[in-house]
Amino acid sequence: MNKEWALTQDAFDRLLDWLDADRNRAGIRYEEIRRRLIKVFTGRGCMAAEDLADETINRVAARIGDVARDYEGDPASYFYGVCQNVHFEYSRKKDVLETRDFAAINSVTLRTNLSDDCEPEYQCLEACLGHLSNKNRDLVLRYYQEEKQAKIDQRKLQATELGIAVNALRIRAYRIRIQLERCVLDCLEKDGAK
Amino acid sequence: MIGTPEIQDQIRRYLLGELDDRTRAEVEQKLLSDGEAFRELLVAEDEIIDDYASGRLDPEERADFEAHFLATPERQQKLRFARALHRHAMTFANERETVKQPVIRSLWFSRPWLSWAATTVAVLALIVGTVWFLRSRTAPPKTFATLTLIINQSTRAEGAPAAVVRLPLGADALKIFLRLPGSLPPASRYRVVLETDNGETRPLEIADQDGKSIAVVIPATQLKRGQYVLKLFGTGVEGVEQRIPGSYLLTVE
Numbered sequence: 038m039n040k041e042w043a044l045t046q047d048a049f050d051r052l053l054d055w056l057d058a059d060r061n062r063a064g065i066r067y068e069e070i071r072r073r074l075i076k077v078f079t080g081r082g083c084m085a086a087e088d089l090a091d092e093t094i095n096r097v098a099a100r101i102g103d104v105a106r107d108y109e110g111d112p113a114s115y116f117y118g119v120c121q122n123v124h125f126e127y128s129r130k131k132d133v134l135e136t137r138d139f140a141a142i143n144s145v146t147l148r149t150n151l152s153d154d155c156e157p158e159y160q161c162l163e164a165c166l167g168h169l170s171n172k173n174r175d176l177v178l179r180y181y182q183e184e185k186q187a188k189i190d191q192r193k194l195q196a197t198e199l200g201i202a203v204n205a206l207r208i209r210a211y212r213i214r215i216q217l218e219r220c221v222l223d224c225l226e227k228d229g230a231k
Numbered sequence: 232m233i234g235t236p237e238i239q240d241q242i243r244r245y246l247l248g249e250l251d252d253r254t255r256a257e258v259e260q261k262l263l264s265d266g267e268a269f270r271e272l273l274v275a276e277d278e279i280i281d282d283y284a285s286g287r288l289d290p291e292e293r294a295d296f297e298a299h300f301l302a303t304p305e306r307q308q309k310l311r312f313a314r315a316l317h318r319h320a321m322t323f324a325n326e327r328e329t330v331k332q333p334v335i336r337s338l339w340f341s342r343p344w345l346s347w348a349a350t351t352v353a354v355l356a357l358i359v360g361t362v363w364f365l366r367s368r369t370a371p372p373k374t375f376a377t378l379t380l381i382i383n384q385s386t387r388a389e390g391a392p393a394a395v396v397r398l399p400l401g402a403d404a405l406k407i408f409l410r411l412p413g414s415l416p417p418a419s420r421y422r423v424v425l426e427t428d429n430g431e432t433r434p435l436e437i438a439d440q441d442g443k444s445i446a447v448v449i450p451a452t453q454l455k456r457g458q459y460v461l462k463l464f465g466t467g468v469e470g471v472e473q474r475i476p477g478s479y480l481l482t483v484e
Binding site: 069070073074076077079080082083084086111113114116117121154155156158159161162163166177178179180181182187207208211214215217218221222 | 245246248255256259260262263264266269270272273274277281299302303305306308309311312314315316317318319320321323324373395397
């Protein structure tokens, strides 16, 4: 395909129509697929995961006329097939790319490991915890407070107290954690802007 | 199906890059088409980060994590968040313990029989506590802050900078992974010596080791502010111990 092809509004609209007849649901589905493609490329160790996900979507959109007419099945599977091709081409350039990525990874890993400093995150998290309800704050801090066997016992006890299964507690803690992560990112951005 | 130990294990191994190509493709297809599988991935991602931040990954998983998982800035940010959350959770746990004390005091004065019972319990607790104290001096720490150091084989000005650890540590102990130099011939046994800035030296027990790194643990109570040098000695197959050239540098602030 022409790698210089750019996503046009018309192709994008047709892509959304293919994903779902309802435009709102199609938008949500599009975001889901893009987010998952990013995770797949990240899972394969690609530094440019977002670019590769966008390239995958662009390639599907470039053929959307044929795809919408001929392809039957879950669109996600079609995206996955294209994603495999995009990754194959990416990995063919590995002599250049992986050397660069490897150096970048080592550099960031080293920096991250050498610095255990999470003080800005700690300060922001303190403020963000203050925005939670007492119940949610108690839940998330208790959930993450113990280690190993004590952690397992603590979580069983916590789930029993709440009258839910341990896995349901796990998901509930995850949702609160995500909320906190977003809040901390916003806080760090604001602090950075000062 | 989602949330079963098998699925959780498969997704965990996927995230650490430990699956063969065919299984990896199966997992990836599932992630794209199945919302629950994707949610499981997101949860597992945070759990692996927590395990890494608390030093719960074994050396092989740790190496996979660093080489494969920690590749993106998003995940590095998640790691810093996990460390902050862990610190808050531990502080919260300590505060909960402190809050319980006034309740106990009011019970003591309002119910006199409690004092007799409590005295008996206290005597027993003293005995048990003494035994526990003697044993706990050798009990392993539960929580770890972790650090990976690379060897400095040249002068301080030119080589890898000293890693900085700030107190309070927020964990029971500092687990340090000493990355072995790539050019090193394999040794059958290693020994690590910690040298303080006033010249004192003491051996450190090796907690873990694999072909790439050696892990040693320093309890938080033994970490004082200052500069430290860790020296590594290896005993080769011929049984001769040699100092590995270079040092691992650490500053505690």
